[in-house]
Structures are given as structure tokens and as C-alpha cells.
Amino acid sequence: MKNDENQKDIQNENVTENQEESRDKKSSENQRENQQQNQVNNYIYVTGFFGGLFVSVLAYAAHFIxxxxxxxxxxxxxxxFYPVVGGVRGPWAHVIGILxxxxxxxxxxxxxxxxxxKINTVWAGLWFGLALWVVIFFALHPxxxxxxxxxxxxxxxxxxILCLFLIYGLFVGYSISYEHLQEELEKQRN
Known part of the structure; x- marks a missing residue:
């Protein structure tokens, strides 16, 4: 009887250990996926911000010359809020506009x-920039x-202006598509 009870205790301990190991694996996989998703989100924020900053500064330079x-x-x-900041003119208006x-x-x-x-080509970014230009200068112009x-x-x-939009679309589009491709390759390796 004692041997049966001891064997049951050992089996229960093994089952409990296996369950804990599988929970730990799932937990570490979830943490890894969350960390990868946070990296992708941060990359989109950074790419968007610096793409806008770069093209806005180029637009200011084009205006300056x-x-x-x-x-x-x-x-x-x-x-x-334009009536509040309507008095802002000159370079400060452009700085606010760039931001x-x-x-x-x-x-x-x-x-x-x-x-x-998922479209990993230069052309997708260029078409996106062209589409933005069309939307802004034909639909949102008023x-x-x-x-x-x-x-x-x-x-x-x-x-x-069209060239600025094409540069913007190319930068943002290809950067995001490339990052997505790298993420997919990383998933395939793991």
C-alpha cells in the first residue's frame, strides 16, 4: 500500500512539475511576443515622427530658398486653436508647424x-506618398x-511638394515594410 501511495505521490509531483514547466514556457513565450510587439510599436512611432520631421525640415528649407x-x-x-496662436509668425510658426x-x-x-x-517594395512607399499628395491637395485643400x-x-x-511627398512615402513605407520583413524572418528562425 505504501508503495502505491509513494508512486502516486511521485506521479503527482511529476505532473505538477510538468505543468509548471509548460506554464513557464508559455509565460516566457508571451513575454517575448509582447516585447517584440512593443519594439514594433516603438519603431512605428520613431519612423513616423522622424519621417515627418525630416520632410518638414526639407519643406522649410524649400520655403526658405x-x-x-x-x-x-x-x-x-x-x-x-489658430486664433490663440495666430500671432505666431516667422520661424516660430514654422517650428510649431514642423512639430x-x-x-x-x-x-x-x-x-x-x-x-x-506586408508589401516590401520601394514602389509601395512611392505610391503611398503620391496618394497622400492627392488626398491633401485635392480632397483636404479647402x-x-x-x-x-x-x-x-x-x-x-x-x-x-510632390517630390517631398514621394520622399516621405518612400521613407516611411520602406522603413515599416523592411521592419515587418525582419520581424517575420525572426519569427521563422525561432
Whole structure:
């Protein structure tokens, strides 16, 4: 009898140990997946912010050398708080515009991640930049006072702005797609 009880106790201990090991494996796998997801999220935030920052600074430089008649500061005119900051002019308006565009760029990066992250080609980013340009200059144009329509702006301005959007789409799109590809390769290795 004692041998049967001892064997049952040993079996129960082994089962308990196996259950604890499987729980520990699941817990470590969940932690690894959460850590990978946090890294991807952080990458999207950083890519979006710095993509917007880079292109906004380029837009300011284009404005400074008179390639385009307006700079990134024009974006603050479309916000509800414009009467409060309406007195901000010159370089400070452009600094605020650069920051606002950089923050908005994070949302645009999330849109790209949600829709096109699996397309790992340069062309997807370029098409995305072109689509953004079309949406902003044809659909959302009335929301930004002080900026002429596509037909009112000269060719130099339109081509410069289009190139800025293509650069932005290329940077954000290819960066996010590349990161997604690296994440998939990492999953396959593990």
C-alpha cells in the first residue's frame, strides 16, 4: 500500500512539475511576443515622427530658398486653436508647424503599417506618398487657408511638394515594410 501511495505521490509531483514547466514556457513565450510587439510599436512611432520631421525640415528649407511660397507653419492655420496662436509668425510658426506635422506623421505611419506593411517594395512607399499628395491637395485643400489649389500654384511649387511627398512615402513605407520583413524572418528562425 505504501508503495502505491509513494508512486502516486511521485506521479503527482511529476505532473505538477510538468505543468509548471509548460506554464513557464508559455509565460516566457508571451513575454517575448509582447516585447517584440512593443519594439514594433516603438519603431512605428520613431519612423513616423522622424519621417515627418525630416520632410518638414526639407519643406522649410524649400520655403526658405523660395521653391514653395509657404512653409510648414501653414499647418497651424487649420487647427481650432489658430486664433490663440495666430500671432505666431516667422520661424516660430514654422517650428510649431514642423512639430505638428511630425506628430501627425505618426498617425500616417500607423495607417501605412495597418494597410501596406506586408508589401516590401520601394514602389509601395512611392505610391503611398503620391496618394497622400492627392488626398491633401485635392480632397483636404479647402481645410488649409492660405494655400492655393493645385491649379493656382505654379509648376515649381507643385513638383517640389510632390517630390517631398514621394520622399516621405518612400521613407516611411520602406522603413515599416523592411521592419515587418525582419520581424517575420525572426519569427521563422525561432
Amino acid at each position: 523660395n521653391f514653395i511660397p509657404f512653409g510648414p507653419g501653414v499647418v497651424i492655420r487649420m487647427w481650432p 505638428v506635422l511630425s506628430l501627425l506623421s505618426i498617425l500616417i505611419a500607423w495607417v501605412y503599417h495597418a494597410l501596406f506593411r 481645410l488649409v487657408p492660405g494655400v492655393g489649389s493645385f491649379r493656382q500654384l505654379d509648376w515649381n511649387t507643385n513638383i517640389t
